[in-house]
Amino acid sequence: MTAPAFPTAPDTPALERGAVLAPRFDEKGLIAAVATHATSGEVLMLAWMDAAALAATLATGEAHYFSRSRQALWKKGETSGQVQQVTELRIDCDQDAVWLKVLPGGDGGACHVGFRSCFYRVIENGALVERE
Amino acid sequence: MTAPAFPTAPDTPALERGAVLAPRFDEKGLIAAVATHATSGEVLMLAWMDAAALAATLATGEAHYFSRSRQALWKKGETSGQVQQVTELRIDCDQDAVWLKVLPGGDGGACHVGFRSCFYRVIENGALVERE
Numbered sequence: 001m002t003a004p005a006f007p008t009a010p011d012t013p014a015l016e017r018g019a020v021l022a023p024r025f026d027e028k029g030l031i032a033a034v035a036t037h038a039t040s041g042e043v044l045m046l047a048w049m050d051a052a053a054l055a056a057t058l059a060t061g062e063a064h065y066f067s068r069s070r071q072a073l074w075k076k077g078e079t080s081g082q083v084q085q086v087t088e089l090r091i092d093c094d095q096d097a098v099w100l101k102v103l104p105g106g107d108g109g110a111c112h113v114g115f116r117s118c119f120y121r122v123i124e125n126g127a128l129v130e131r132e
Numbered sequence: 133m134t135a136p137a138f139p140t141a142p143d144t145p146a147l148e149r150g151a152v153l154a155p156r157f158d159e160k161g162l163i164a165a166v167a168t169h170a171t172s173g174e175v176l177m178l179a180w181m182d183a184a185a186l187a188a189t190l191a192t193g194e195a196h197y198f199s200r201s202r203q204a205l206w207k208k209g210e211t212s213g214q215v216q217q218v219t220e221l222r223i224d225c226d227q228d229a230v231w232l233k234v235l236p237g238g239d240g241g242a243c244h245v246g247f248r249s250c251f252y253r254v255i256e257n258g259a260l261v262e263r264e
Contacts, residue, residue, distance in 0.1 A: 016245050019260045032178050034166045037221045041173035042221075046229040047162050058258065090175075091260065092250040093243055097178040101252045111225055113148050118224040119231045126190065128223065 005053055009095065016093050022052060024096040027028040030066060031096050035110065037117075038087040044110035047076075047119045049098065061086050063100055081106030138183055141227065144167055150227050155186060156228040162198060167242065169249075170219040170233040170248035177244050177250045179208075181230065213238030239254050 008022070009015035009022040023031050037044055047065040052073050054088045056064040056078040063084035067074040077083030084102035091098050104110055111118040141154040143148035156162050163181040169176055177195040181189070184205050188196035195216035199206040209215030216234035223230050236242055243250040253260040 007134065009170070017262075021255055021258060021260055034163050034175060034178060036168075036173075036175060041168075043166060043168060043175075043231045046224060046231075058255065080246075089255045090251040091246045091253055091255060092178060092251070093247075094250075098255075099175045099178075113225045115225075118226075118229075119222040121223055122222045123153055123223060123230075126153060127176060128153055130149075 004052075007132055015095055020041075020071070021050070021091065021106050022089065022095055024094065025051060031098060032066075033063075033065060033098045033100060035063060035084060035100045035102050038103045043119055044104065044116070057086060057089065057100070063102055064125070075107055076110075081114070084110070100102070115118075136213075138186075147227055152229055153223065155183070156226060157183060157224065162200075163230060165195075165197060165230045165232060167216060167232045167234050170217075170235045173225060174249050175251055176234070176236065176248070186230070189218060189221065189232070195234055208242075209237055212244070214240075216242070218233070229232055 002117050006024050007020060009018060024101055031051045033049045034046050035044045037130055048068055050066040053064040055065045063076045063086055065074050065076060086100050086102055088101040089098060109116045120130055124132040139152060141150060141156050157163055157263045165181045166178050167176045180200055180225040182198040185198045195218055196210045197206045198206060215237040218234055219233050220233040223231060241248045252262055252264055254263050
C-alpha cells in the first residue's frame, strides 16, 4: 500500500493557525496519539500513528495506530474487541500530536492488562499504586 | 547535573503490575507526557520528559518537561507564568508514558499560541477548524 501523503505546512502561521491538516511526523514517521473516553474524559491510552494509521482513522472513524513493537498498522480492538469509535479528533498547535475522543467497544476498556485505562497506577511517594 | 537514575523493570509482571517506578525512556531518553486540566479534564498539551524532567516534577510538584527543540530541561511556565501544579501523576501499563493532572497558573492556559489547550483545532472533513 502506498503511504498516504499529507502536505507540509509552509510556515509557522500555516502550521499553527491554518486550516490544512499538515501533521509533522517524526524521523520514524510517527506522531503521538492520546485517546480519552468520549463521555468520562478519562485518558485511556497513549499510542502512535503513522500516516497510514491517521488516514485509516479519518477514513473509517475507528482508531488505528502504529504498533512500534510489531512495526505494523494496528486497528485497535481487532483482536480484543475494544474497537474505538472516534467522536472527535483534534491536532495540537505544532501538529505533532493528536487527541482522539473515543467510545470503546467490547468490554469498554482500552488496556491489554485488563484495566479500563492504561493509566491505572498513580505515582505516590515514588512508588506505584494501582487505582482506577 | 548527573541524570537521576530510575531502575529497569526486570520482567513484564514487574513492569505492568509492580510498585516500582521503572520508566522506559526511548533511545533519546524520553517518555511522552500528557497533561490534562485537573478540574475540567481537558487535554492541555502533549510533551516529553527525560529522567531529569520526571525527577524534577516528582521533587517539586510542578511540571517539568524536556524541550526537544531546545534540547533542554524546561519548567513549564518559567517565562509564561503558566506553571503547572501537579495534582496527580500516573504512568501507563508499559511505563513509557505519563499522565499529569495539573492546575495551570498564570492565565490558566497551556499553549504558546494563546489558546487554553494546545488542541484547539478539530479535524473535520479533512480540514482543521479552530474550536475551544
